[in-house]
Amino acid sequence: xxxxxxxxxxxxxxxxxxxxxxxxxxxxxxxxxxxxxxxxxxxxxxxxxxxxxxxxxxxxxxxxxxxxxxxxxxxxxxxxxxxxxxxxxxxxxxxxxxxxxxxxxxxxxxxxxxxxxxxxxxxxxxxxxxxxxxxxxxxxxxxxxxxxxxxxxxxxxxxxxxxxxxxxxxxxxxxxxxxxxxxxxxxxxxxxxxxxxxxxxxxxxxxxxxxxxxxxxxxxxxxxxxxxxxxxxxxxxxxxxxxxxxxxxxxxxxxxxxxxxxxxxxxxxxxxxxxxxxxxxxxxxxxxxxxxxxx
Amino acid sequence: xxxxxxxxxxxxxxxxxxxxxxxxxxxxxxxxxxxxxxxxxxxxxxxxxxxxxxxxxxxxxxxxxxxxxxxxxxxxxxxxxxxxxxxxxxxxxxxxxxxxxxxxxxxxxxxxxxxxxxxxxxxxxxxxxxxxxxxxxxxxxxxxxxxxxxxxxxxxxxxxxxxxxxxxxxxxxxxxxxxxxxxxxxxxxxxxxxxxxxxxxxxxxxxxxxxxxxxxxxxxxxxxxxxxxxxxxxxxxxxxxxxxxxxxxxxxxxxxxxxxxxxxxxxxxxxxxxxxxxxxxxxxxxxxxxxxxxxxxxxxxxxxxxxxxxxxxxxxxxxxxxxxxxxxxxxx
Numbered sequence: 266x267x268x269x270x271x272x273x274x275x276x277x278x279x280x281x282x283x284x285x286x287x288x289x290x291x292x293x294x295x296x297x298x299x300x301x302x303x304x305x306x307x308x309x310x311x312x313x314x315x316x317x318x319x320x321x322x323x324x325x326x327x328x329x330x331x332x333x334x335x336x337x338x339x340x341x342x343x344x345x346x347x348x349x350x351x352x353x354x355x356x357x358x359x360x361x362x363x364x365x366x367x368x369x370x371x372x373x374x375x376x377x378x379x380x381x382x383x384x385x386x387x388x389x390x391x392x393x394x395x396x397x398x399x400x401x402x403x404x405x406x407x408x409x410x411x412x413x414x415x416x417x418x419x420x421x422x423x424x425x426x427x428x429x430x431x432x433x434x435x436x437x438x439x440x441x442x443x444x445x446x447x448x449x450x451x452x453x454x455x456x457x458x459x460x461x462x463x464x465x466x467x468x469x470x471x472x473x474x475x476x477x478x479x480x481x482x483x484x485x486x487x488x489x490x491x492x493x494x495x496x497x498x499x500x501x502x503x504x505x506x507x508x509x510x511x512x513x514x515x516x517x518x519x520x521x522x523x524x525x526x527x528x529x530x531x532x533x534x535x536x537x538x539x540x541x542x543x544x545x546x547x548x549x550x551x552x553x554x555x556x557x558x559x560x
Numbered sequence: 561x562x563x564x565x566x567x568x569x570x571x572x573x574x575x576x577x578x579x580x581x582x583x584x585x586x587x588x589x590x591x592x593x594x595x596x597x598x599x600x601x602x603x604x605x606x607x608x609x610x611x612x613x614x615x616x617x618x619x620x621x622x623x624x625x626x627x628x629x630x631x632x633x634x635x636x637x638x639x640x641x642x643x644x645x646x647x648x649x650x651x652x653x654x655x656x657x658x659x660x661x662x663x664x665x666x667x668x669x670x671x672x673x674x675x676x677x678x679x680x681x682x683x684x685x686x687x688x689x690x691x692x693x694x695x696x697x698x699x700x701x702x703x704x705x706x707x708x709x710x711x712x713x714x715x716x717x718x719x720x721x722x723x724x725x726x727x728x729x730x731x732x733x734x735x736x737x738x739x740x741x742x743x744x745x746x747x748x749x750x751x752x753x754x755x756x757x758x759x760x761x762x763x764x765x766x767x768x769x770x771x772x773x774x775x776x777x778x779x780x781x782x783x784x785x786x787x788x789x790x791x792x793x794x795x796x797x798x799x800x801x802x803x804x805x806x807x808x809x810x811x812x813x814x815x816x817x818x819x820x821x822x823x824x825x826x827x828x829x830x831x832x833x834x835x836x837x838x839x840x841x842x843x844x845x846x847x848x849x850x851x852x853x854x855x856x857x858x859x860x861x862x863x864x865x866x867x868x869x870x871x872x873x874x875x876x877x878x879x880x881x882x883x884x885x886x887x888x889x890x891x892x
Binding site (some may be wrong): 268287291294295296298299302303304305306307312313316324325326328329369370371373374376377380381383389392393395396398399400401402403404405406407408411412426427429431432433434437452456460461462466487490491493494498508509510512513516523524526527530533534537538540541542543548549552 | 590600601602603605606609610612613614616617618619621623624625627628630631641681684685688689691693699700702704705706708709710711712713714715716717719720721725726727730731755761764765769770773792793814821822824825829843845846850851856859860862863864866867870871873875
């Protein structure tokens with residue numbers, strides 16, 4: 266058997282030098298492709314950061330050179346005058362609350378879906394999957410009207426709650442798939458000790474689902490930080506605007522002083538990028554786990 | 561309000577399928593053994609666990625969706641829906657709406673750029689990254705960044721890049737391509753594409769990560785064997801990578817179609833659908849009808865139309881590509 270493998274792994278029959286040249290040519294093409302797209306991706310961000318550190322007049326004169334004078338004051342102005350400071354506090358609040366709620370809703374739902382069989386279970390899964398097909402627009406007007414009656418209109422907690430409920434299809438899909446891979450032995454031991462449903466859930470399944478919960482939380486937090494249309498429609502007061510919405514409304518206000526707007530934009534995307542940098546392995550894991558939908 | 565289907569369900573305990581004829585009481589009394597699992601849980605418990613998630617999902621997802629269907633066919637009294645049926649006038653109005661035709665053409669452009677440019681580019685990038693490129697994780701991180709940034713903020717950046725003299729146009733001038741300078745967001749024939757380009761740009765990285773994950777599931781031995789046979793990179797891509805990622809490719813296409821049909825934020829922020837409706841999409845048209853014109857009956861009909869179109873088209877794409885999988889060997 267070993268000899269056979271040796272025979273199969275014999276060197277290529279083509280001329281070795283020609284083969285080597287061809288491989289190095291394709292190596293060059295490979296890096297040209299990767300580098301080219303990297304430049305395309307980075308260009309708008311570099312442009313933004315560079316110009317956020319200039320005076321307004323200099324943006325117009327030399328949009329590509331380094332700033333003649335580094336205007337860090339733009340960032341202080343963005344934080345206070347453009348209210349990025351208070352807006353990001355609100356976005357942070359919405360992200361944290363919606364993530365905690367999403368974990369609570371998805372983990373209880375997925376616990377049942379992964380651990381019990383009952384009549385109508387397939388129907389229930391299908392009912393949840395329906396949510397993947399519902400576009401944001403169709404919910405907007407009814408939500409805007411009846412959220413007033415529920416008292417969650419113009420209310421950051423209400424927005425967080427709607428984010429958590431709206432992402433349940435995606436979250437429970439991800440989490441149920443993970444919980445199904447957890448072996449039954451541990452919970453059986455707990456049941457032997459007289460644990461009921463709640464204790465099995467809270468002491469066994471929930472802690473064991475931690476990797477999937479981190480993935481879920483990462484997606485939910487990034488979504489909540491960036492979501493635009495629901496926050497735009499459901500939050501009326503200027504004093505409650507989240508960052509993703511508030512930045513856009515700054516456009517009129519800082520139209521002549523756009524370097525402040527650039528600095529505000531940098532401040533809005535930096536936390537998401539750092540967050541992603543720290544948790545990217547969970548994002549990648551979630552996406553390869555079939556999280557293609559709804560992300 | 562429609563109640564969740566789960567609330568009427570009776571339950572039995574886990575592994576019911578193994579013993580379909582046993583009543584719940586019998587199962588509850590079972591003694592733990594390696595083959596027969598000790599069970600726990602009750603109908604009430606299951607309902608209690610499902611209630612928060614399924615209840616809030618119904619309240620904030622399904623209930624408003626059904627409401628929109630109703631809003632599109634009832635009479636309105638000064639911004640208040642009545643219970644009086646008004647007929648399907650809003651739907652016949654859809655047929656004569658010029659803007660819908662313009663909008664659908666722009667949604668089709670969005671789809672073309674996703675399916676015809678972003679997906680092939682993402683497959684190429686993922687293939688290149690999978691071929692043990694140095695710094696692959698740095699590239700992957702960089703490519704994905706637009707997907708973690710708020711789209712509204714990215715749109716704002718692109719508005720400055722495209723609308724003003726110191727963005728893309730300044731770059732062209734610097735590169736000696738001054739003759740190519742045009743007002744990107746106000747020229748008919750160009751604005752329809754430029755409003756769709758930023759989202760194409762932003763999604764390439766998303767699909768690259770997806771395809772990279774799919775490629776990493778392909779056995780490395782296939783590539784080794786091909787290399788020993790002197791296969792070129794093109795052959796590896798054509799005969800190993802592409803067939804190996806077919807399933808994901810189908811899903812990605814369905815997603816591309818769904819996203820293309822719900823395209824709005826760049827149009828909303830770059831041009832507000834203008835100039836003269838030229839860059840409207842189905843969703844900006846719906847949003848403008850609902851919240852600018854406050855034409856709530858017709859806006860709801862537009863929203864329902866978008867929902868149904870999106871559902872039908874993704875189903876068709878799914879079926880079409882799945883069928884292709886059975887009859888055509890290659891991927892493209």
